[in-house]
Amino acid sequence: MEKQNENNKHFMFGGCNTVELAERYGTPLYVLSKEKIQERCKEIRETFLQKYENTKAAYASKAFLTMAMCRIIESEGLGLDVVSGGEIYTAVQAGFPMEKTMFHGNNKSFEELYLAVEHGVGRIIVDNLLELEMLQQIAKEQGKKVDVLFRVTPGVEGKTHAYIVTGQKDSKFGIPLQPEIIESAVKQTMESPYIKLKGFHFHIGSQLFENDSYTDATQVLVNLMKHLKDHLEFITEELNTGGGFGIKYVDEAPRPLGYFTDAIMETIKDACEKVGLEVPTIIIEPGRWIVGEAGITLYRIGTVKEIPDVRTYASVDGGLPDNPRPALYNAKYDAVVANKIDEEKDQIVTIAGKCCESGDILIWDLQAPQIQTGDLLAVLSTGAYNFSMASNYNRLPRPAVVLVDQGKAEIMVQRETYGDLLSREQMPNSLRR
Template identity: 65%
Template sequence: MTNPSNFHFAGCDTVELAKQFGTPLYVVSEDIINVKCQQIRELFLNKYPNTKVAYASKAFLTLAMCKIIDREGLGLDVVSGGELYTAINADFPMEKVMFHGNNKSYEELVLAVDNNVGRIIVDNFFELDMLASIAKDRDKIVSILFRVAPGIGGKTHEYISTGQTDSKFGICLEGNMVQMAVKQAVASPNIDLKGFHFHVGSQLFDIHGYLSSIQVVLRIMRELKSTLGFVAEELNIGGGFGINYTDGDEETKPLSFFVDPIMANIKTGCEIVGIDMPTIIIEPGRWVVGEAGITLYTVGAIKEIPEVRTYASIDGGFPDNPRPALYKSKYHGILANKADKVADKTVTIAGKCCETGDILIWDLQVPQIESGDTLAVLKTGAYNYSMASNYNRLPRPAVVLLSGGKPQVIVERECYQDLIAREIIPSSLR
């Protein structure tokens, strides 16, 4: 039975979800994801011809998520052999997959080539050489984009700013590096260079980094057409569209806030430099799934330090959400079983790991908190499950998908046996 005074998410009583599936528990709303995908179609794909969208799967990827993205008509951006393997096993259309990464291994590239991945985004000369060799050995022609570093970073945390010159990602613009890469790619009979990719950063609310980077890349495209006769057919501008996590953040912007000025800027820029407008690709991830997820916890020990702080510890923390420790990311939480009560107490939500930095939320306003309460942390759909670990030998949580108010397990909860399933005691220690 549901309780109307409890916190409900996507048509489900979260306290009942916690009782049924246990905690910690990732909860993801398929309905919210569907709405986001519908907005992508209406505000971008259907509005602007010659456009494509690839969901950035590093934000959240499971077999079920692959099926949802395929059903919604989007492509998939993967950044590792593991993400690619997941897509393959979900029967995702390989021609709609874009394979990123700054240090793809030989085995990962072989997996991509053998499975006819649609685009490989080449990050450096080492990768270009390796890919050309693999394609030659298999007598295949591989379509690629070059990732370039436009020299412009986004207004975000330094760890998730990626477009600056001093970045591990992409071919820098110094010393004619891009021209050299294009010459080498065009000369390879097994490489089909389609165009370029750049990514400014993540969790962005400002479009100026995109617009400045577009102008830089368009000038490069003009120079390449003039000097080498190379005409870029595609321009992938990445993703990074930000969402609202707490009251201190800007509100989540509609997709049109980003894509309308971007498309106008590209159109005008192409006219100015005298090149045809290429196919434009975007790669939203967090914007699609971030607000579609919550995480449920059970409150355990409560420690009051008079006139200092009250710590309320939960049965998860750093292993299921490392972002506060990594980026000082902020989240908002609700006592799900007391959602109708006045939040007049201040507590700090502490994780259970043996780390002082394992604090999920500082100074959260809640009603009177007690052991056994259910805590719902909001907007955890992106980069929580995908970054989860077994630190302190904690099993990773289950993932439940809500569709039309009905829950379905899409990732089973790990158990202690899973933690040692691949371990071997050598004979010398038996």
């Protein structure tokens, strides 16, 4: 959290006075710090890409994606992990180098795969055998050879919320590691003139703080690499170990990136040496870790309701539609009263959203100064999975997104209007007046 402004005692973010941002752009308002994003990208370069040979990093764009974000990631020298036709289209429109993109997803449509091949997506992460069949058909039709990785489920569970665990055996993601299944899939690619299997991908889960699940999964994949070399003479060129590195929301103690990447690299080097394999190119895909703490959301306090001997509710002008994570995952957030950053926190208040849902609570029991109608609340660490998961529930327009950098602010995404809510609607002829 940045220091207060000495003159007016307001919360500063990215060198900007958040009270002035709210007055200028309205609320709710997403605010992203370019500097904080760049700091994380620099850490990736210094502690991973420059420290180890044959390494790559791709930003997991599902955490937060706009055309402007594509430009930032490109300027930082990272690749881009996309998971839908919409994310591919965004990258294309931003002019992102498509050879540096990786396309994920457990149920890619024919149209999405066609779009990916057409635009030269660098790696398609094949999640199942039906997808492999569709991809061969598309590559043949377009006369191209497509580089792929197989996503596999290593049977390792990350220690996190059940909804964001992905690497366990019982998962909707990935090709099971039963020999008859994985060997058959590898053989198909080895015999295909249209598909080039470069290696494998796994993802354990999100918001992880220990490295043992990464090292366990890496060891499983080395065993797979050895098995396929011995039985099929298949050489693994790339291993993508995913992302999921945890960040701070309230009182978590995040690890530095090197805690994870050093353990992964040491494990892969030692394991490969023991079985006589060359170390493949290692890829990581952080998303939340890059953008999560780089974002805040500004809200205006409306109704303040005190229930004697129970609690005090302070309602804001947003909530579930712009941040569904508390309702979806029971996610925890911290916040500050931006216009009272210097005042004593002598009140406990629950921050409620404005939707017609009892579950629309952003923060339970926040320690805060005396809150009044009109105060400005800044919820911290909202850069990941807030804008990207936002909806129009209760017909609320989605907030604007502002990029701040060294005291300057620029719009990344315009605020939706009521007109935007109706822009795709059409009245059936039978109901026209």
